[in-house]
Amino acid sequence: MALRTTVGTRRYIVNRVVQTLIIWFLIVTLNFIIFRIMPGDPRASIIEQGMPPELRQAIVERFGLDKTLLEQYVLYIVALFQGDMGFSFSHFTEPVWETIFGFRFTNTFVLMGASMLVAIIIGMVMGVVAAARRGSKIDTGSTVVFLVAYSMPVFWIGLLILLYLGFNFGLIPLAGTITRGVEHANFIEYAADYLHHMIGPWIVLTLSFIGGFYLIMRDSVLDVFTQDYILAAEAKGLKERTILYGHAMRNAMLPMISVIAVNMPFLISGATMTEFVFSWSGLGLLTYDSVLAADYPVLQGVFLFLATITVISNFIADMLYLRLDPRITY
Amino acid sequence: MASSKPILEVKNLKKWFPVRSGFFSFFGEQRYVKAVDDVSFEVPEGGSICIVGESGCGKTTLARTILRLVEPTGGEVYFEGENIYDKTRGELAELRLQMQLIFQNPFEVLDPRLTIETLVGEGLHIHNLEEDPQVVRERVFKALEAVRLVPARNFASRYTHELSGGQLQRVAIARSLIFEPKLVIADEPVSMLDASIRTEVMNLMTDLQKDFGHTYIFITHDLAQARYIGDFCIVMYLGRIAEMGPMETVILDPIHPYTKALVSNIPVPDPTEQRDRIFLEGETPTPIDLPEGCRFKPRCQAYSDTYCKPEEPNLIEVSPGHWVACYAP
Amino acid sequence: MAILEVENLKTHYYIGDKPVYAVDDVSFTIDRNETLGLAGESGCGKTTTAYSILRILPANGKIVEGSVKLDGEDLVTKSMEEMRKIRWKKASIVFQYAMNAFNPVLRIGRQIVEVIQEKEGGSEQAAALTVAGLFEEVGLEPSRIDDYPHEFSGGMLQRAIIAQALSCDPRLIIADEPVTALDVIVQNKILDLLRKLQAKYNLAVLFITHDLSVVAENCTQVGIMYAGNLMELGSATSVFKESLHPYTYKLIGAFPSVTGPKRRLEFIPGTPPNLMKPPPGCTFHPRCPYAQDICSKELPKFEEISNGHYARCHFAGQLEFGGEE
Ligand SMILES: Nc1ncnc2c1ncn2[C@@H]1O[C@H](COP(=O)(O)OP(=O)(O)O)[C@@H](O)[C@H]1O
Ligand SMILES: Nc1ncnc2c1ncn2[C@@H]1O[C@H](COP(=O)(O)OP(=O)(O)O)[C@@H](O)[C@H]1O
Ligand SMILES: [Mg+2]
Ligand SMILES: [Mg+2]
Numbered sequence: 007m008a009l010r011t012t013v014g015t016r017r018y019i020v021n022r023v024v025q026t027l028i029i030w031f032l033i034v035t036l037n038f039i040i041f042r043i044m045p046g047d048p049r050a051s052i053i054e055q056g057m058p059p060e061l062r063q064a065i066v067e068r069f070g071l072d073k074t075l076l077e078q079y080v081l082y083i084v085a086l087f088q089g090d091m092g093f094s095f096s097h098f099t100e101p102v103w104e105t106i107f108g109f110r111f112t113n114t115f116v117l118m119g120a121s122m123l124v125a126i127i128i129g130m131v132m133g134v135v136a137a138a139r140r141g142s143k144i145d146t147g148s149t150v151v152f153l154v155a156y157s158m159p160v161f162w163i164g165l166l167i168l169l170y171l172g173f174n175f176g177l178i179p180l181a182g183t184i185t186r187g188v189e190h191a192n193f194i195e196y197a198a199d200y201l202h203h204m205i206g207p208w209i210v211l212t213l214s215f216i217g218g219f220y221l222i223m224r225d226s227v228l229d230v231f232t233q234d235y236i237l238a239a240e241a242k243g244l245k246e247r248t249i250l251y252g253h254a255m256r257n258a259m260l261p262m263i264s265v266i267a268v269n270m271p272f273l274i275s276g277a278t279m280t281e282f283v284f285s286w287s288g289l290g291l292l293t294y295d296s297v298l299a300a301d302y303p304v305l306q307g308v309f310l311f312l313a314t315i316t317v318i319s320n321f322i323a324d325m326l327y328l329r330l331d332p333r334i335t336y
Numbered sequence: 337m338a339s340s341k342p343i344l345e346v347k348n349l350k351k352w353f354p355v356r357s358g359f360f361s362f363f364g365e366q367r368y369v370k371a372v373d374d375v376s377f378e379v380p381e382g383g384s385i386c387i388v389g390e391s392g393c394g395k396t397t398l399a400r401t402i403l404r405l406v407e408p409t410g411g412e413v414y415f416e417g418e419n420i421y422d423k424t425r426g427e428l429a430e431l432r433l434q435m436q437l438i439f440q441n442p443f444e445v446l447d448p449r450l451t452i453e454t455l456v457g458e459g460l461h462i463h464n465l466e467e468d469p470q471v472v473r474e475r476v477f478k479a480l481e482a483v484r485l486v487p488a489r490n491f492a493s494r495y496t497h498e499l500s501g502g503q504l505q506r507v508a509i510a511r512s513l514i515f516e517p518k519l520v521i522a523d524e525p526v527s528m529l530d531a532s533i534r535t536e537v538m539n540l541m542t543d544l545q546k547d548f549g550h551t552y553i554f555i556t557h558d559l560a561q562a563r564y565i566g567d568f569c570i571v572m573y574l575g576r577i578a579e580m581g582p583m584e585t586v587i588l589d590p591i592h593p594y595t596k597a598l599v600s601n602i603p604v605p606d607p608t609e610q611r612d613r614i615f616l617e618g619e620t621p622t623p624i625d626l627p628e629g630c631r632f633k634p635r636c637q638a639y640s641d642t643y644c645k646p647e648e649p650n651l652i653e654v655s656p657g658h659w660v661a662c663y664a665p
Numbered sequence: 666m667a668i669l670e671v672e673n674l675k676t677h678y679y680i681g682d683k684p685v686y687a688v689d690d691v692s693f694t695i696d697r698n699e700t701l702g703l704a705g706e707s708g709c710g711k712t713t714t715a716y717s718i719l720r721i722l723p724a725n726g727k728i729v730e731g732s733v734k735l736d737g738e739d740l741v742t743k744s745m746e747e748m749r750k751i752r753w754k755k756a757s758i759v760f761q762y763a764m765n766a767f768n769p770v771l772r773i774g775r776q777i778v779e780v781i782q783e784k785e786g787g788s789e790q791a792a793a794l795t796v797a798g799l800f801e802e803v804g805l806e807p808s809r810i811d812d813y814p815h816e817f818s819g820g821m822l823q824r825a826i827i828a829q830a831l832s833c834d835p836r837l838i839i840a841d842e843p844v845t846a847l848d849v850i851v852q853n854k855i856l857d858l859l860r861k862l863q864a865k866y867n868l869a870v871l872f873i874t875h876d877l878s879v880v881a882e883n884c885t886q887v888g889i890m891y892a893g894n895l896m897e898l899g900s901a902t903s904v905f906k907e908s909l910h911p912y913t914y915k916l917i918g919a920f921p922s923v924t925g926p927k928r929r930l931e932f933i934p935g936t937p938p939n940l941m942k943p944p945p946g947c948t949f950h951p952r953c954p955y956a957q958d959i960c961s962k963e964l965p966k967f968e969e970i971s972n973g974h975y976a977r978c979h980f981a982g983q984l985e986f987g988g989e990e
Contacts, residue, residue, distance in 0.1 A: 242829075557848065
């Protein structure tokens, strides 16, 4: 199915792109302002008592902290477009870009992607099944289970899993993304080790995500069931599978898309706890460490990254809507 | 018509709704839905006229514009000789008590949390017309009796969910009549009701006119229904009057090709009657991007280059009180 | 043999364990090429009758008695899976709100192809070809097969719905208020189309409406329902011209006409009963001007009064209508 590229639709897409860029730029600016008006002097974290004044001065100049706000802003924007987000205070003045998009981004991306994917698929299918069998044992059972998983604190599940799977049974490693000090013979071995480490956090995250997706899907399928075209499909003697997956699920997916898009940053930042519990060296853990270390450049970078993800996922959601709901034309 | 002095004069009334074409659309010319497009007619005091037409032809918009619930795009409406579009907000509020609107769906106007007594009487409080609760109660009872919800005392204490659709519509009528208005505009007042109850409400409305002496504008999409409720008929097509005249004349002897087609298509409750139908091409469009000249032209069977002029036809009086907007002889 | 035979059908809904007597003892038959108009005020059980035939009742609705024979086969005793296979293959239904009967996010042609493939098998191309033919037959451009429902006008959608209803060669079409949402001019075009197709395919049609004028113009047989009961059944002419039941007579008299001299319109004081506790005896007796003692005590039988003309009234055939008041 192709996008309906009427003149109006094309104009809408262009408008949406422009809008997205403007919003993104506003966020970038906000990001700059927020970190300037925050309490606590960033210099305090790297400048120590008893440093010679020349060194202090050098550090202040090195980080551009002697310039006016406007100058700082312009420098910030220019640098940003060169992929330069400054240097981390705490990671031995590593470039922030590196700090974020080095291994940490990959770690978070793989973990999030894997748990999100599984959670969405299971949540959606179970949501449809539960709605189709409303009031049955399957429905009540899965609703209770997913609600419990949804409302249990992540660190609590995390600790339980660490305790039982890791400590008691030794099925999963206790921390990290890779076994330290081991030379992996080849990539396969490396990957196996990595995935082995991922099992714990992956279970925790998947469990915590499923509930939300399941409940939204169940709700919107139930809503779709009250529509006349479902009765019509039944009157046509279509198979239940066809009605469920060919008609109800497709229509019920629409609200799901916007919910996922809006919640994207929460999902990512929600991983902080899990990464902390399992010492999974990703963006969540980085955020945690950076807050403790008052590493403003890194926090700024993470914030910007999350904001960008939000803006982009909202844009993608709109485009998906345009594709999935033919009633939307512009 | 009942009397010669018009209580309401509508002159060249227009209500165009701009077509939304998304933001950032600086280019291209603004298009409009011409819901009401140059409508003129008069309503004699004490008369009861019917505005008829298919859904979307602009009946509701016309009613709302006459009451100035929406601002007109152009034209004037004179109520008892005064242009209501010249009125200030305060004057308008007062005037609206004289011009009451009754809706198709009584559920939309009657708050289910209030008793019938409150629903009928609250207007008197809201508009500071009556302070004394005893007097308000008496007037409410009188209004309920007038719409034959008797004994009024019994109905007054009930809630909307305890009443049937027909009874609710009568509550809505009582609620309007308590102001003793001069003009009542009823927008499809019985369309929601079942046939067996419809006549009762229609008869009641006719009887009320005898007692209260107000003027009616009825709006309906059903020409057969119109025949039993009004004495003058205005047929609208795409925001404009196609034909108007005495009810029986328009129904039994229509002249405009659209009216002819409409009448011939109304089903009749008699299986032995054989009637010839006039078929119209296509469906009635939305009044955007209307054709040049007569707006009925694309579907008209009487259209001919020889007598149909390129400009929009005006209403012509073909016999006393019978007006038709058509070039065909 | 009639295509559809409904006998003593009783369908109730349950609210808690309290029954709603939505359809209570309804019997009629429809032959090929015959249209039975089932008419009555809203809430009298017309839609419930239709849904009972196809067995697409909501979860709290149940056929408690009677039989529904389609082509001689009793549908009431069929399993759900057997029923699923019969639906659309032998009987299809046209719903009132065409706009809502198609899934808004799927192409119209695709939705009809889907049901053809489900019922008849065959390739997608073959089914698409069938749909194109059907579109032509109902007066739609075959090129619009790939349109979405919102791209069609009300009349076009109703045509597409009819095309869909015909797509698997059914014997019976149930039309539940098929034109109620349409303006009269379009309404008549759709009705003409239905009549034409009915003759061509020898269809039995159950035509449900609250509008007696539409019944008068479109149906060969007429059944009048009131409060879950079938009150009168017979040929259109006999029901309209020699009404046996006071309700029929009054209801017909309530419909205005644009032809002939203006007559006095009838109305029926009061309202239909609550079907959770219908009145004892004849359900119409509280509103009936001819009611006698017996009417509130005994439920009248549904009896053949004259050839093919049935009524459920203690005094059927004995009443002189039009003289009262
Ligand atoms: N608020 C509005 N904005 C835009 N278009 C409108 C609005 N109200 C009515 N219309 C359009 O104006 C036309 C006339 O509508 P309406 O007055 O409701 O007709 P009727 O009452 O005869 O059915 C229709 O095409 C309708 O879609
Ligand atoms: N799901 C339901 N549960 C309970 N009562 C219902 C249900 N559906 C319909 N009814 C009731 O059954 C009666 C018959 O309804 P219906 O068959 O829809 O009437 P019609 O089609 O003639 O308007 C009405 O009184 C209605 O309120
Ligand atoms: Mg209207
Ligand atoms: Mg119904």
